[in-house]
Amino acid sequence: MPQTLRNDRFLRALRREPVDCTPVWLMRQAGRYLPEYRASRAKAGSFLAMAKNPELACEVTLQPLERFDLDAAILFSDILTIPDAMGLGLYFVDGEGPKFERPLRDAASIAKLGVPDMETELRYVTDAVRVIRRELDGRVPLIGFSGSPWTLACYMVEGGGSKAFSIIKAMAHNDPKALHALLSVNTDAVIAYLAAQRAAGAQALQVFDTWGGVLSPAMYREFSLPYLTRIARELERGEGPERTPLIVFGRGNAAYLEDLADSGAEGVGVDWLIELGEAAQRTGGKVALQGNLDPTTLYGSPDAIRSEVRRALDSYRDGNGGSREGHVFNLGHGMSPDMDPEHVRVLVDEVHAHSRR
Ligand code: CP3
Numbered sequence: 490m491p492q493t494l495r496n497d498r499f500l501r502a503l504r505r506e507p508v509d510c511t512p513v514w515l516m517r518q519a520g521r522y523l524p525e526y527r528a529s530r531a532k533a534g535s536f537l538a539m540a541k542n543p544e545l546a547c548e549v550t551l552q553p554l555e556r557f558d559l560d561a562a563i564l565f566s567d568i569l570t571i572p573d574a575m576g577l578g579l580y581f582v583d584g585e586g587p588k589f590e591r592p593l594r595d596a597a598s599i600a601k602l603g604v605p606d607m608e609t610e611l612r613y614v615t616d617a618v619r620v621i622r623r624e625l626d627g628r629v630p631l632i633g634f635s636g637s638p639w640t641l642a643c644y645m646v647e648g649g650g651s652k653a654f655s656i657i658k659a660m661a662h663n664d665p666k667a668l669h670a671l672l673s674v675n676t677d678a679v680i681a682y683l684a685a686q687r688a689a690g691a692q693a694l695q696v697f698d699t700w701g702g703v704l705s706p707a708m709y710r711e712f713s714l715p716y717l718t719r720i721a722r723e724l725e726r727g728e729g730p731e732r733t734p735l736i737v738f739g740r741g742n743a744a745y746l747e748d749l750a751d752s753g754a755e756g757v758g759v760d761w762l763i764e765l766g767e768a769a770q771r772t773g774g775k776v777a778l779q780g781n782l783d784p785t786t787l788y789g790s791p792d793a794i795r796s797e798v799r800r801a802l803d804s805y806r807d808g809n810g811g812s813r814e815g816h817v818f819n820l821g822h823g824m825s826p827d828m829d830p831e832h833v834r835v836l837v838d839e840v841h842a843h844s845r846r
Contacts, residue, residue, distance in 0.1 A: 492627040494692075499561040500630050503693065503734040503756050503777045505815035511802060511844035512560035513837050514632070516738075517823030518553040519565050523830060525552050536581055540566050546617040547624050554629065556830065557837045561629050561693070564621065564686070566614055568636030568697055571678050572645045574605035585649070592648030594656070596667035604678045607685035614682075615689035622690035633691030635682050637698035637739070638675035638716040642668065645675075654703050661712060668712065676716045680724050687726060687733050695736040695758065696720060699822075702741015702760075713739075714748055721753035736779055740822060743768070750775040760821035765801055766808025769815075778805065779817040782836075787820075787828045791835045798839040813844055 494500070498512035520526055529549050533539035540546055550565040569587050573579035578590030593599050605611055621631055636644075644650070646657040646668075660668050683694045701713040717737055726733040737749055738758025749757045750772040757776050759768050761783035768778055786797045798818075805816045818840045824833075 492622075494627050494630060496560055496629045499817060500693065500734065502815060502817050503736070504730070505774065505777055507814060507846075509846060510841045511813055511816050511818050513818035513840040514559050514561040514563065515553075515820055515824055515833065515836075516563075517825075518557075518559060518563065518833075519549045520824060521826035522824055522828045522833075523552055523556075536567075537579070540570070541613045543613060543617040543620045546613075547620040550617075550621050550631075551624060553833075554625075557834055558841065559629065559837060561632050562621065562625060563632040563695075564614070564618060564634060564691065566617065566634070568634070568641065568699075569644060570611060570614055571605065571635065571675070571682060572641055574610040575602050575645075575678070577645060587644060588649040589645065593645050593671065596664060596670070599667050599671045599674075602671070602674045604674065604681055607681055611682065611685065615685050618686050618689035618691055630692035631690065632693045632695055633683060633686030633689075634695040634697060635679045635686075637696050637701065637713065637737075638672045638679060638720075639704075639713040640698050640700045641675050641679075642671050643700045645671065654700070658708075661708060665711075672712060672716050676719050679720055683720070683724055683735075691733070693734050693736065694724075694726070695738055696754075698737065698739035698742065701739040701745075706744060709745065710748075714745060714752075717749070717754075718752045734777075736777075736817075738779065746771045756817065758819065762821075764804050764808070765816075766804035766806075769805055769808030774809070774815065777815040777817060779819050781819070781821040784820045784822050784824060784828075787824065787832045787836065789832075791832065794832055794835050795839045795843075798836055799843050802840065802844050813846070818844075 498508045501508050502512050526549055530539055533545050546565045550562050569579050580588055643657055734755035736756035736758050737754040740760045743763035746768055756779050758779040759781045761781050765781050782801055806813050
């Protein structure tokens with residue numbers, strides 16, 4: 490069912506084509522800061538029950554779009570669906586985040602892993618993509634996503650979130666072969682997962698390398714970058730204007746922008762530790778850039794938010810030869826539950842108003 494997109498600013502910006510104003514969406518735009526999300530979650534019983542129910546996943550995906558003038562929707566799901574489908578047993582402890590019942594601690598357990606079957610084990614994700622596309626009805630494009638091989642491996646080996654990443658870094662030093670085997674199967678799974686989301690109707694794809702920045706440069710170039718590059722090169726996504734763009738987002742990736750611009754991805758997502766203008770200069774028009782307001786800006790007053798939005802937009806333009814093309818506005822990382830929804834409206838409206846050509 491081909492639909493015409495009524496708002497294609499986001500896809501045009503990723504192709505570095507002219508747009509009437511800069512598109513904007515926010516990482517974690519569907520979440521606990523919205524009272525209607527908390528109501529849906531209470532109805533479902535838990536986050537996972539909601540993510541595994543395509544109708545509820547659709548409901549919460551659309552919630553931020555009903556309130557704000559956002560230029561893209563993002564599938565409501567999680568990056569940890571892949572390790573869950575690989576049999577690690579995902580669960581959530583309130584206030585402690587995600588955990589795995591069976592974390593991977595040795596080469597033998599890694600050798601047993603296989604790429605999950607997208608048609609059965611991850612069917613709930615592609616079903617959600619289909620339901621959301623139907624309900625969006627061409628309003629804005631839908632973004633599908635996955636974790637990066639390294640970021641998934643962090644949760645799979647640590648068994649949950651971590652501050653020091655000592656278990657996986659010990660594995661990197663003591664048994665790099667086992668870690669590469671894990672990263673390799675994760676890469677195969679990510680490629681199959683993104684391809685399945687694309688086939689179901691995702692119109693752009695993002696890989697979250699949330700924890701790439703905890704690696705030393707030498708380790709990043711060994712354990713994260715090559716696998717991101719393999720995804721960007723091997724993931725089939727069409728040609729020309731119909732090509733499905735891939736965005737590689739990473740926290741702490743400022744040191745690697747030239748490599749990421751050469752990875753084969755259409756877009757690079759950056760955090761707030763670099764000026765957007767510098768990022769634009771260093772990537773030299775090879776890719777679109779997405780970002781990069783510090784999420785805590787949303788705790789500021791409406792005036793403070795507007796002024797930071799204008800600064801980021803102007804920084805991008807100045808570093809991009811005076812042109813606003815090729816910029817997708819976003820935060821440098823996801824939103825938090827205690828943020829004020831009205832501040833999101835201020836941000837989104839200022840992006841459009843200040844960048845209007
Ligand atoms: O952006 C969106 O609106 C789409 C949905 C989305 C979620 N998780 C929903 C979610 C996306 C894109 C993710 C990705 C994700 N999940 C990442 C990468 C991006 C990032 O934020 O760095 C990571 C590392 C995860 C793993 C994960 N899942 C964490 C750390 C948490 C938070 C746990 C907590 O208690 O805060 C989750 C759960 C999760 N995923 C929530 C949401 C809205 C909160 C669940 C809830 O309690 O309702």
